[in-house]
Amino acid sequence: MTRQKRIVTMNDVAKAANVSQTCVSMVLNGKVKGNIPEETQEKVLKVCKELGYRKNRIAGSLNTNGRTGIIGLVADNLLGNDFAHEIIAGCQAAARELDKTLMIATVDGKDKERDIASVQTLLDFQVESIVYATHFYHEVTLPEILLDKPICLINCFTKQVDFPAIIPDDYKGAEKATKYIIDNGHRKITYISNALTISGEIIPATSKREQAFLDTVKEHNLDECRIVRTEIEIGSILNTVLTIFRSTDRPSAILCYNDRLALTVISAAKDMGLRVPEDLSIVGFDNQEVISRFITPSLSTVALPHFDMGYKAIMTVDGIGNKATGQILLDPMLIIGSSVRNINN
Numbered sequence: 473m474t475r476q477k478r479i480v481t482m483n484d485v486a487k488a489a490n491v492s493q494t495c496v497s498m499v500l501n502g503k504v505k506g507n508i509p510e511e512t513q514e515k516v517l518k519v520c521k522e523l524g525y526r527k528n529r530i531a532g533s534l535n536t537n538g539r540t541g542i543i544g545l546v547a548d549n550l551l552g553n554d555f556a557h558e559i560i561a562g563c564q565a566a567a568r569e570l571d572k573t574l575m576i577a578t579v580d581g582k583d584k585e586r587d588i589a590s591v592q593t594l595l596d597f598q599v600e601s602i603v604y605a606t607h608f609y610h611e612v613t614l615p616e617i618l619l620d621k622p623i624c625l626i627n628c629f630t631k632q633v634d635f636p637a638i639i640p641d642d643y644k645g646a647e648k649a650t651k652y653i654i655d656n657g658h659r660k661i662t663y664i665s666n667a668l669t670i671s672g673e674i675i676p677a678t679s680k681r682e683q684a685f686l687d688t689v690k691e692h693n694l695d696e697c698r699i700v701r702t703e704i705e706i707g708s709i710l711n712t713v714l715t716i717f718r719s720t721d722r723p724s725a726i727l728c729y730n731d732r733l734a735l736t737v738i739s740a741a742k743d744m745g746l747r748v749p750e751d752l753s754i755v756g757f758d759n760q761e762v763i764s765r766f767i768t769p770s771l772s773t774v775a776l777p778h779f780d781m782g783y784k785a786i787m788t789v790d791g792i793g794n795k796a797t798g799q800i801l802l803d804p805m806l807i808i809g810s811s812v813r814n815i816n817n
Contacts, residue, residue: 480525489519500527526596543567543786544599545576546591546618548628553607554760555778559626562782563603570790575599591615601789604628605782609639609677610670624789626781629799637799638785642677645774645804646684649727649755652772652806654688657816658725658753660696661689662716664737666729667701667708678729681757685727696721702733709733713740724753724815731756731763731773738767738811749813759807769810777802 482500486493491512498504499516519525545563550556560576567574577594579587594602595617602618605626612628625637653661663685666678682699689697702712713736716722728734734756738748746752748769756764759775780802788800 480523482525484523485516485519485525488523489516491516526592539600540598541571542573542575542597542599543790544594544597544602545574546594546602546604547576547578548604548606548612549580550605550607551578554758555776556607558778559605559782562779562784563605563786564782565779566783566786566790570786572600572786572790574786588615588617591617595621603782603785603789605785608675609642610675622789624785626785634798636788638781638788639799639801640677640776640778640781641801641803642680643684644801645757645776645806646681646727647688648804648806649757649772649774650685650688652808653725653727653753653755653812654692654694656725656753656812656814658723659694660721660723661694661725661727662697662723663699663727664709664712664716664729664733665699665701667703681729697723704729704733706736709736710740713737714744717741717744717746725755725812726752727755728757730758731760731771734771734773734811735763735767738771749811753812755812759805764807764809772809772811773807775805775807777804 482496483493486496489496489512495508495512496516498508499513500520504513543563545560547556547560550559560574564574575594575597577590579590581587599621601622601624603624603626604612604614604618606612606628609627612625612630614623614630614632619633623633623635625635627639629637629639650661650663663682665682666675668675668678685697685699700712700716702708716726717740726737728737734754738754741748741752741754748754754771756771756773759773764771764773784800784802
């Protein structure tokens with residue numbers, strides 16, 4: 473693997489320009505005061521450009537340990553996500569406990585040069601370490617300029633380097649939801665899953681949740697349960713739901729890949745004269761509170777630990793270098809609403 477070249481220093485510029493480091497500093501800081509010939513100034517600036525020297529914006533703010541007290545958060549398509557604020561709040565809470573400052577840079581994969589420039593800004597501020605967070609759990613390719621920094625990943629993984637990764641235990645979350653439905657007496661359950669693929673492969677969260685569902689119904693010897701995949705957009709969801717409702721073996725309970733899907737299922741059920749939970753029990757996933765708390769009936773769902781993921785990532789990356797590796801799974805929480813009927817005798 474090719475690593476980014478080492479950072480060019482002011483001393484490198486001085487040697488290449490055959491001047492003193494003091495001279496370079498005076499030129500770059502605009503303190504020549506007529507003492508340095510214009511020709512020499514131009515030479516210094518030319519060498520800076522040729523070597524790719526970047527001025528350290530906060531050299532004067534280094535603490536007595538030579539550290540800046542800044543942790544960088546690279547938000548990869550994160551800010552438009554419903555749970556971005558929870559991840560950022562967790563990062564911020566941990567940074568404050570450590571008496572550190574959190575600095576955020578955004579990337580979206582649409583403009584590579586702009587993404588690199590955004591990340592480079594963090595490096596210009598001499599961040600001590602990096603937390604890299606994405607909007608859903610999947611593989612990422614990190615910019616090469618980051619790979620020599622202490623890094624902790626949130627909601628993603630990379631094959632480039634074995635960095636520590638803080639991720640939600642999607643298997644455990646789906647297992648809890650499925651067991652909850654079964655414990656309420658349901659034996660005919662359908663899981664409506666996510667058909668999204670990346671490079672032809674189902675995303676990790678989907679496969680983990682599906683496997684948990686299959687393992688749990690098998691453990692309870694249930695043979696009338698099934699998985700149906702749909703695109704997570706209104707048209708596809710409605711077609712999938714209507715097909716399920718019109719079948720002769722309609723389930724008594726439906727587990728949904730996320731709360732938005734669950735909301736669509738509840739709406740479609742009401743349009744067909746089915747009552748939730750009297751005629752059909754529904755469980756969501758993600759705990760999007762604007763949905764789970766404010767619809768009627770309130771939705772039973774699974775809350776992913778987004779705040780804790782942000783908090784844990786900062787605590788993991790601070791001061792460890794790149795010694796920690798591997799995935800760190802955080803346990804989701806089952807949120808009990810009023811959308812599941814107990815049909816036990």
